[in-house]
Amino acid sequence: MSRNGLLIDYQYCTGCHSCEVACRNEHNIPRGKWGIKLTEVGPWQVEGDKWEWNYVPVPTTLCDLCEDRVKAGEKPTCVHHCLGQCMEYGPVEELAKKMAGKGKKVVMFAP
Amino acid sequence: MSKITKEWKHVNEDGSYTVRTCGWSPPGDHPVGCGMKLHVKGGKLVKVEGDPDHPISQGRLCIRCLTLPEFVHHPQRITTPMKRAPENRGKDIWQKISWDEAWDIIVPKIKEFKKKYGAESIVVFGGTGRQACLYYYPLGFASIGTPNVCYPWSGWSCYGPRCSITDYILGAGYPEIDFAGTYPDRYDNPNYVVPKWIMQWGKNPLMSNPDGFFGHSLIDLLKRGTELIQIDPRMTWLGTRSKYVCQLRPGTDTALALAFINVIINEELYDKDFVENWCYGFDELKERAQEYSPEKVADITWVPAQKIREVARFMATEKPGAIQWGLAVDENPNGVQLGHAILSLCAITGNLDVPGGITMGPPAALLGKWRMETRRNLSPELWDKRIGAKEWPALSTAMATTHPDETLDTLETGKPYKLRMGWFNSSNFITPTCSAQPDRWYRALKSLEFNVVQDLFMTPTAMAFADVFLPLPTFAEADGVVVTHFGRNAVFLGAINEALRVGDTKSDIEVCIELGKKLHPDMWQFDSVDDFFTKQLKPELGIDFNDLREQFIYQPKYEYRKFETGKLRSDGEPGFNTVTGMVELTSTLFEAWGEDALPYFQEPPYSPVSTPELFKEYPFVLTTGARKFTSFHSEHRQISTLREIDPYNEMEIHPDAAAKLGIIDGDWVMMENMFGKCKAKAKLTPIIHPQVVHSTHGWWYPEKPGEEPSLFGVWESNINTLIPHKHIGKLGFGCPAKQMICKVYRIEEGV
Ligand code: SF4
Ligand code: SF4
Ligand code: SF4
Numbered sequence: 001m002s003r004n005g006l007l008i009d010y011q012y013c014t015g016c017h018s019c020e021v022a023c024r025n026e027h028n029i030p031r032g033k034w035g036i037k038l039t040e041v042g043p044w045q046v047e048g049d050k051w052e053w054n055y056v057p058v059p060t061t062l063c064d065l066c067e068d069r070v071k072a073g074e075k076p077t078c079v080h081h082c083l084g085q086c087m088e089y090g091p092v093e094e095l096a097k098k099m100a101g102k103g104k105k106v107v108m109f110a111p
Numbered sequence: 112m113s114k115i116t117k118e119w120k121h122v123n124e125d126g127s128y129t130v131r132t133c134g135w136s137p138p139g140d141h142p143v144g145c146g147m148k149l150h151v152k153g154g155k156l157v158k159v160e161g162d163p164d165h166p167i168s169q170g171r172l173c174i175r176c177l178t179l180p181e182f183v184h185h186p187q188r189i190t191t192p193m194k195r196a197p198e199n200r201g202k203d204i205w206q207k208i209s210w211d212e213a214w215d216i217i218v219p220k221i222k223e224f225k226k227k228y229g230a231e232s233i234v235v236f237g238g239t240g241r242q243a244c245l246y247y248y249p250l251g252f253a254s255i256g257t258p259n260v261c262y263p264w265s266g267w268s269c270y271g272p273r274c275s276i277t278d279y280i281l282g283a284g285y286p287e288i289d290f291a292g293t294y295p296d297r298y299d300n301p302n303y304v305v306p307k308w309i310m311q312w313g314k315n316p317l318m319s320n321p322d323g324f325f326g327h328s329l330i331d332l333l334k335r336g337t338e339l340i341q342i343d344p345r346m347t348w349l350g351t352r353s354k355y356v357c358q359l360r361p362g363t364d365t366a367l368a369l370a371f372i373n374v375i376i377n378e379e380l381y382d383k384d385f386v387e388n389w390c391y392g393f394d395e396l397k398e399r400a401q402e403y404s405p406e407k408v409a410d411i412t413w414v415p416a417q418k419i420r421e422v423a424r425f426m427a428t429e430k431p432g433a434i435q436w437g438l439a440v441d442e443n444p445n446g447v448q449l450g451h452a453i454l455s456l457c458a459i460t461g462n463l464d465v466p467g468g469i470t471m472g473p474p475a476a477l478l479g480k481w482r483m484e485t486r487r488n489l490s491p492e493l494w495d496k497r498i499g500a501k502e503w504p505a506l507s508t509a510m511a512t513t514h515p516d517e518t519l520d521t522l523e524t525g526k527p528y529k530l531r532m533g534w535f536n537s538s539n540f541i542t543p544t545c546s547a548q549p550d551r552w553y554r555a556l557k558s559l560e561f562n563v564v565q566d567l568f569m570t571p572t573a574m575a576f577a578d579v580f581l582p583l584p585t586f587a588e589a590d591g592v593v594v595t596h597f598g599r600n601a602v603f604l605g606a607i608n609e610a611l612r613v614g615d616t617k618s619d620i621e622v623c624i625e626l627g628k629k630l631h632p633d634m635w636q637f638d639s640v641d642d643f644f645t646k647q648l649k650p651e652l653g654i655d656f657n658d659l660r661e662q663f664i665y666q667p668k669y670e671y672r673k674f675e676t677g678k679l680r681s682d683g684e685p686g687f688n689t690v691t692g693m694v695e696l697t698s699t700l701f702e703a704w705g706e707d708a709l710p711y712f713q714e715p716p717y718s719p720v721s722t723p724e725l726f727k728e729y730p731f732v733l734t735t736g737a738r739k740f741t742s743f744h745s746e747h748r749q750i751s752t753l754r755e756i757d758p759y760n761e762m763e764i765h766p767d768a769a770a771k772l773g774i775i776d777g778d779w780v781m782m783e784n785m786f787g788k789c790k791a792k793a794k795l796t797p798i799i800h801p802q803v804v805h806s807t808h809g810w811w812y813p814e815k816p817g818e819e820p821s822l823f824g825v826w827e828s829n830i831n832t833l834i835p836h837k838h839i840g841k842l843g844f845g846c847p848a849k850q851m852i853c854k855v856y857r858i859e860e861g862v
Binding site for chain 2: 014024031043044045053081085
């Protein structure tokens with residue numbers, strides 16, 4: 001059976017924290033812990049008006065890829081609520097194919 | 112008209128159920144109306160989930176709605192009416208009472224004040240953004256019967272100025288970028304065109320979702336090829352995804368707008384056809400713009416002349432495009448001129464009311480009729496007593512309120528008459544939200560003899576003043592409607608469906624009707640809340656409240672180029688609903704009110720240029736009020752999931768500036784000027800100019816002692832104490848909240 005993963009096109013991740021909080025709600029994760037956690041790279045100036053400033057949410061060991069939701073035919077809750085609509089769920093092979101068609105700021109996690 | 116025919120309430124076998132609803136406030140938000148499903152089990156809201164069938168939000172939710180259950184069931188929430196003896200104001204000594212007991216205290220008081228001192232001795236204060244914005248006017252006018260309804264922010268500096276300027280210059284409802292909001296199939300609709308560019312002028316909608324605009328629509332459009340342009344003192348995250356960023360000196364926006372106009376006109380890039388047929392006073396604007404060459408404006412604004420030219424050319428030659436103007440237009444004593452210049456830019460680039468350009472609401476607000484009619488309850492003599500109305504006609508013509516700064520003066524001086532009673536509806540304004548010099552307001556408000564406060568939590572404002580506290584439900588707990596942009600250019604109308612009720616609360620409209628029936632029954636001939644909404648909806652849209660529930664969302668049909676078809680004017684003639692029937696590049700009304708008919712730049716009242724001596728002592732330009740995802744003004748400070756993400760008031764300072772002051776990231780610092788001071792945690796970041804600092808607003812600490820003098824620590828991190836009173840524009844609008852000056856120093860202790 002193929003492995004599933006999360007694809008994040010972080011060109012469009014606005015750092016809104018919805019994935020973090022939706023995941024925590026779904027899995028009753030207590031304060032101080034997270035199923036997925038935002039990281040921030042930057043901001044710094046590259047040159048002129050070009051800046052590096054990225055948010056990338058990273059799934060933790062508490063992430064079960066929303067097993068129960070997926071079984072019930074739903075999307076993982078982080079994907080469902082993502083304000084930037086920059087997350088996708090699916091088999092890693094399919095996601096890898098999709099990655100090729102995206103810009104430079106794209107990452108896949110297979111937690 | 113979209114039709115989503117799905118049951119709005121679904122009951123499961125175990126008795127738990129799910130309610131579909133659209134979000135508004137409280138908890139705080141603008142009328143964005145995101146779609147969601149509320150799951151209720153055993154009388155508790157257990158889960159909130161975004162509704163993927165909602166055409167705008169499409170299942171997405173921000174963390175303020177994702178944490179709704181924490182808010183609804185928060186142990187500190189107040190869910191029964193309470194009273195307190197007047198001598199115990201400021202003390203945590205309350206007695207729970209029933210609603211009947213509350214009315215038995217309130218109604219005779221109102222009658223007594225009206226009889227002894229006139230209805231104008233009562234003032235209703237309203238806050239910003241919440242559902243109350245639709246109801247605090249009728250509460251004042253038609254339930255209580257006073258003409259004095261007050262939004263206390265100095266210079267009415269939120270939304271009001273932009274609406275008024277639009278009224279005077281375009282004769283239309285609120286201008287908003289075309290984000291295909293009225294189409295059920297959104298961006299795929301054949302009538303829709305994706306804008307080539309969108310400029311955010313002093314606005315960061317991702318966090319603020321301003322006035323009902325779903326902020327992440329910008330990300331939708333970015334993915335579809337729209338280029339973004341930011342006019343902002345900070346390099347925001349959106350800035351890093353934008354084609355151009357003009358990082359300007361706070362408060363110099365009007366000069367920049369005039370420089371864009373200069374380039375577009377002088378290089379003959381403007382839309383000649385539109386200007387010739389639909390604009391009034393172009394030659395005068397052209398002449399005025401000559402005073403604002405890119406070189407001169409580069410010196411004023413810190414934006415390089417070459418960039419000013421490039422951006423202007425791009426705006427004028429790529430079509431369609433749209434400008435989104437933000438709170439920075441309002442929070443500026445020179446803001447009327449800025450708004451005028453921005454609307455002029457929209458007009459001369461030919462982007463008004465075209466697909467993918469700037470949409471304009473019709474002259475009458477959606478569901479605005481009843482709101483207007485409630486004024487019928489006031490005699491012309493009583494209406495004339497409205498505080499500050501005579502002195503500030505440009506403000507009082509468009510806004511049905513008192514003049515905010517005059518209201519504080521009236522409280523302090525008792526002139527032209529003494530105010531006796533205050534009603535605070537969803538307004539926590541001594542916390543740094545919508546008042547300048549909140550410490551002055553705090554002292555002045557003590558002169559009121561009787562106060563009613565409606566809110567959900569014990570706030571600093573309620574602790575200081577309430578004699579009677581009336582608890583409000585959240586939007587999960589009462590029926591209502593959400594109408595984006597407060598109806599002034601609504602992309603949809605959504606149903607707010609009661610899913611549960613916690614405790615003994617009453618919504619804004621329930622209070623209006625109940626109190627209204629006791630005092631002015633002829634104004635309140637509604638049997639119930641359902642009946643009330645049906646009577647608003649039916650004549651205008653042909654549906655009743657239950658239809659709206661089933662349908663979930665009503666999207667009115669949008670018509671472009673209304674100025675050609677006569678749909679903008681009450682007489683049905685083509686053109687704009689202004690004095691001249693055109694877009695007034697030169698304003699006939701401003702002139703009549705003694706203001707310059709054309710936009711001009713004026714230095715902020717305190718700045719390196721206007722007060723160089725003071726600037727030596729206070730060497731930073733201070734700008735405040737940018738949002739975070741975690742809060743709406745002063746709300747949400749006790750929601751632990753959100754507080755964990757943003758634990759403290761934060762100020763942004765450039766690392767170079769911080770190094771000179773010995774400040775490292777995370778240090779506690781004080782911002783201070785000649786008016787006040789405010790504690791915050793320093794965040795070192797290069798996104799801000801080394802001579803500028805930014806502070807978040809709305810901070811108080813629910814975990815601190817509530818009783819006076821602490822009032823939940825409201826004076827510790829109160830940024831609005833640094834903003835002066837009555838430093839407003841000639842027409843009465845605008846305050847310098849985004850362009851003050853201050854010094855910054857490290858302090859040992861935090862909060
Ligand atoms: S897939 Fe589910 S468990 Fe994993 S991070 Fe997303 S929300 Fe959390
Ligand atoms: S929800 Fe989406 S946009 Fe928001 S932080 Fe997570 S990945 Fe980024
Ligand atoms: S913008 Fe956020 S707070 Fe407002 S309704 Fe939507 S999800 Fe709720």
